[in-house]
Amino acid sequence: MSGSDARPVSSRRPGPARWLWYAFGGRLPAAHREWVLYDLTCRTWPLRHLARLLTQLVPVVVILLVLIPGPLWIRVMGVLVADRAHVLLRLPLRGHRAASDESRLPQWHCASGSAGAARGPGAPEGR
Numbered sequence: 274m275s276g277s278d279a280r281p282v283s284s285r286r287p288g289p290a291r292w293l294w295y296a297f298g299g300r301l302p303a304a305h306r307e308w309v310l311y312d313l314t315c316r317t318w319p320l321r322h323l324a325r326l327l328t329q330l331v332p333v334v335v336i337l338l339v340l341i342p343g344p345l346w347i348r349v350m351g352v353l354v355a356d357r358a359h360v361l362l363r364l365p366l367r368g369h370r371a372a373s374d375e376s377r378l379p380q381w382h383c384a385s386g387s388a389g390a391a392r393g394p395g396a397p398e399g400r
Contacts, residue, residue: 296325326363330356 287295287305295301301309312321334352341348 293328296328323360326360330359 285304286308287301291301312318315321334356337352338348341351
């Protein structure tokens with residue numbers, strides 16, 4: 274694979290409910306092993322990580338919009354500023370996220386070290 278977007282023929286993408294479980298840190302069945310490795314190693318893995326991050330923020334955003342008193346526009350602006358700050362603070366840590374994904378690969382039935390090998394020696398880990 275070495276960082277390309279060529280999905281393995283035998284990979285099985287999880288359904289929406291299982292993808293949500295995966296986005297919140299849940300373990301997928303072994304049948305999704307190749308898809309998880311693809312998800313963590315494809316060329317667009319930082320964007321996929323961002324999608325998982327934003328998915329995790331949705332419940333928090335909804336709760337804050339409901340619980341914060343005041344006009345709707347102030348609540349929305351407050352949540353948007355906090356959300357942007359969170360995302361901007363997390364983006365420089367992508368390399369640490371890659372290392373975290375690497376250490377969690379056994380949870381997803383993949384051999385430890387698979388992500389780094391699949392991304393290739395010159396792949397950007399956190400830039």
